Amino acid sequence: xxxxxxxxxxxxxxxxxxxxxxxxxxxxxxxxxxxxxxxxxxxxxxxxxxxxxxxxxxxxxxxxxxxxxxxxxxxxxxxxxxxxxxxxxxxxxxxxxxxxxxxxxxxxxxxxxxxxxxxxxxxxxxxxxxxxxxxxxxxxxxxxxxxxxxxxxxxxxxxxxxxxxxxxxxxxxxxxxxxxxxxxxxxxxxxxxxxxxxxxxxxxxxxxxxxxxxxxxxxxxxxxxxxxxxxxxxxxxxxxxxxxxxxxxxxxxxxxxxxxxxxxxxxxxxxxxxxxxxxxxxxxxxxxxxxxxxxxxxxxxxxxxxxxxxxxxxxxxxxxxxxxxxxxxxxxxxxxxxxxxxxxxxxx
Amino acid sequence: xxxxxxxxxxxxxxxxxxxxxxxxxxxxxxxxxxxxxxxxxxxxxxxxxxxxxxxxxxxxxxxxxxxxxxxxxxxxxxxxxxxxxxxxxxxxxxxxxxxxxxxxxxxxxxxxxxxxxxxxxxxxxxxxxxxxxxxxxxxxxxxxxxxxxxxxxxxxxxxxxxxxxxxxxxxxxxxxxxxxxxxxxxxxxxxxxxxxxxxxxxxxxxxxxxxxxxxxxxxxxxxxxxxxxxxxxxxxxxxxxxxxxxxxxxxxxxxxxxxxxxxxxxxxxxxxxxxxxxxxxxxxxxxxxxxxxxxxxxxxxxxxxxxxxxxxxxxxxxxxxxxxxxxxxxxxxxxxxxxxxxxxxxxx
Numbered sequence: 001x002x003x004x005x006x007x008x009x010x011x012x013x014x015x016x017x018x019x020x021x022x023x024x025x026x027x028x029x030x031x032x033x034x035x036x037x038x039x040x041x042x043x044x045x046x047x048x049x050x051x052x053x054x055x056x057x058x059x060x061x062x063x064x065x066x067x068x069x070x071x072x073x074x075x076x077x078x079x080x081x082x083x084x085x086x087x088x089x090x091x092x093x094x095x096x097x098x099x100x101x102x103x104x105x106x107x108x109x110x111x112x113x114x115x116x117x118x119x120x121x122x123x124x125x126x127x128x129x130x131x132x133x134x135x136x137x138x139x140x141x142x143x144x145x146x147x148x149x150x151x152x153x154x155x156x157x158x159x160x161x162x163x164x165x166x167x168x169x170x171x172x173x174x175x176x177x178x179x180x181x182x183x184x185x186x187x188x189x190x191x192x193x194x195x196x197x198x199x200x201x202x203x204x205x206x207x208x209x210x211x212x213x214x215x216x217x218x219x220x221x222x223x224x225x226x227x228x229x230x231x232x233x234x235x236x237x238x239x240x241x242x243x244x245x246x247x248x249x250x251x252x253x254x255x256x257x258x259x260x261x262x263x264x265x266x267x268x269x270x271x272x273x274x275x276x277x278x279x280x281x282x283x284x285x286x287x288x289x290x291x292x293x294x295x296x297x298x299x300x301x302x303x304x305x306x307x308x309x310x311x312x313x314x315x316x317x318x319x320x321x322x323x324x325x326x327x328x329x330x331x332x333x334x335x336x337x338x339x340x341x342x343x344x345x346x347x348x
Numbered sequence: 349x350x351x352x353x354x355x356x357x358x359x360x361x362x363x364x365x366x367x368x369x370x371x372x373x374x375x376x377x378x379x380x381x382x383x384x385x386x387x388x389x390x391x392x393x394x395x396x397x398x399x400x401x402x403x404x405x406x407x408x409x410x411x412x413x414x415x416x417x418x419x420x421x422x423x424x425x426x427x428x429x430x431x432x433x434x435x436x437x438x439x440x441x442x443x444x445x446x447x448x449x450x451x452x453x454x455x456x457x458x459x460x461x462x463x464x465x466x467x468x469x470x471x472x473x474x475x476x477x478x479x480x481x482x483x484x485x486x487x488x489x490x491x492x493x494x495x496x497x498x499x500x501x502x503x504x505x506x507x508x509x510x511x512x513x514x515x516x517x518x519x520x521x522x523x524x525x526x527x528x529x530x531x532x533x534x535x536x537x538x539x540x541x542x543x544x545x546x547x548x549x550x551x552x553x554x555x556x557x558x559x560x561x562x563x564x565x566x567x568x569x570x571x572x573x574x575x576x577x578x579x580x581x582x583x584x585x586x587x588x589x590x591x592x593x594x595x596x597x598x599x600x601x602x603x604x605x606x607x608x609x610x611x612x613x614x615x616x617x618x619x620x621x622x623x624x625x626x627x628x629x630x631x632x633x634x635x636x637x638x639x640x641x642x643x644x645x646x647x648x649x650x651x652x653x654x655x656x657x658x659x660x661x662x663x664x665x666x667x668x669x670x671x672x673x674x675x676x677x678x679x680x681x682x683x684x685x686x687x688x689x690x691x692x693x694x695x696x
């Protein structure tokens with residue numbers, strides 16, 4: 001995102017916050033009514049509330065989520081990842097416009113822990129999705145930038161609930177395939193799509209180990225012009241490699257596709273593959289089971305996150321950590337005894 | 349392990365415990381002196397102390413570990429995994445006898461969270477490693493069976509310290525490639541070796557997704573007789589597939605080898621590959637860095653484990669968990685609000 005855009009966005013968020021405070025009296029139930037009627041700016045305000053760190057905003061956000069919960073769940077949640085340059089925005093725009101033409105409502109959210117540094121490397125610049133962001137049936141929201149991955153992921157997971165209550169059929173969660181964020185995305189989606197470039201060489205180094213095994217569908221992008229041959233070759237190479245992996249729990253073997261957002265080829269086939277996968281999950285009884293399991297995991301992980309956050313934000317612990325880690329590094333204490341000793345310094 | 353063996357082992361452990369209590373006065377420093385002199389039964393006793401859940405044993409074990417720590421670190425730690433039937437025991441015995449012939453001292457430990465159910469599916473039956481267990485230069489210890497993976501892993505990591513203080517040059521950690529235990533093993537070894545069978549078909553299904561990407565070296569076992577052709581074919585297939593993965597942080601590309609413990613072929617080459625890998629890590633400055641990072645991770649993870657264990661063992665929490673999980677499943681509450689609410693019930 002350019003500095004100018006960044007400023008505009010900050011100004012916009014500030015205005016939203018003022019609006020929210022003014023309407024605080026009108027409370028969660030009026031906001032949720034507007035959201036359910038498809039009011040995009042009410043949805044934007046509600047997500048801003050989720051992202052706020054102010055206690056009064058948090059309380060209102062919790063109330064909002066609870067009111068939205070009964071109207072959530074009726075979407076397909078799709079994670080999309082790939083290294084910078086693979087063409088995620090173009091892919092999402094091309095796919096998104098097609099879905100909307102077929103009568104769908106589409107929300108695009110992003111998880112990008114790097115955006116704090118880079119000031120929004122993905123989805124920050126909405127102009128990259130001009131056709132989509134202009135469309136009434138699309139809702140696009142950049143990554144919350146304020147915190148560590150755990151917080152960002154949680155807020156995105158909560159935003160899904162609000163988008164679903166607002167009637168969005170398809171929720172795309174975009175992330176960059178270079179870190180831990182895909183694991184967070186995998187934990188909130190029904191289907192995980194990995195975009196890759198043809199050529200198994202240098203481009204691959206950007207993708208972290210383990211991400212390929214998380215993919216339900218793998219798409220080779222930019223399969224157009226002189227690149228078609230290389231893309232087809234990559235497709236068969238990856239298909240072969242993916243067959244070497246054990247199948248996923250549901251018995252699905254990941255499909256490898258090629259596409260070009262430029263030529264608009266292959267996009268329909270990828271959507272068909274996503275639908276095939278979702279049907280496979282539903283037939284096998286895995287669709288709901290996976291979501292329930294994800295929810296219970298979020299519960300357990302949020303407990304863990306909060307316990308750890310209480311611990312590590314304690315002054316006594318903050319002061320002691322460097323000393324203990326130094327003693328561990330220099331072989332003066334085992335990591336286990338160090339853990340035992342530091343816990344005695346903690347009084348929540 | 350047969351029931352008979354299991355009984356014998358229980359009796360043996362009980363005897364050891366009595367011995368330990370009798371010698372409690374003789375304290376940690378005398379036990380550590382014996383361990384440093386290479387007394388295998390003192391080492392066995394010390395590990396039994398680590399595994400004990402009695403508070404007085406724990407205090408003594410902590411003291412022991414602290415005294416052993418300055419003498420630890422001088423070994424190569426190797427993780428070995430593979431599905432049941434791949435021939436782990438035979439492989440370890442064949443490799444182990446060769447290493448001992450070359451003047452090395454070898455300790456074999458096991459992590460097997462399934463052993464609680466199966467009463468020790470790996471290393472439990474020591475007679476499977478007859479030549480090795482009879483040898484003075486080898487120390488073999490089955491998996492502690494008493495608890496969840498976290499505890500088992502921690503105890504094995506602590507046992508490594510004691511084995512190193514006892515002068516063992518090579519520590520092999522055996523595990524079964526079917527669950528979370530490899531992640532625990534990966535976090536305590538310098539080199540991770542995956543044993544596989546030829547034929548990319550059904551056998552593979554036993555290996556969990558993600559394990560292949562953890563391997564530094566992959567060995568196709570049972571490459572003898574009529575199986576040689578299939579093994580060589582598997583070798584080239586896997587080599588190709590592994591090249592598709594991004595390289596590890598140190599720049600190492602996993603090597604694929606074939607071997608036969610029956611014909612005693614390929615074992616020397618696998619050892620050479622392990623040494624090559626360890627040298628690679630040392631030259632690149634990754635060997636010590638990886639160990640330090642592992643230690644700091646153990647510190648952080650033990651803190652986490654203890655915080656969570658305090659939480660989940662609280663009576664109020666135990667009583668409330670099922671209700672909250674049911675409410676999450678039925679969509680009555682978001683996982684996040686549920687986590688927030690249950691934390692208010694916790695007073696450590």
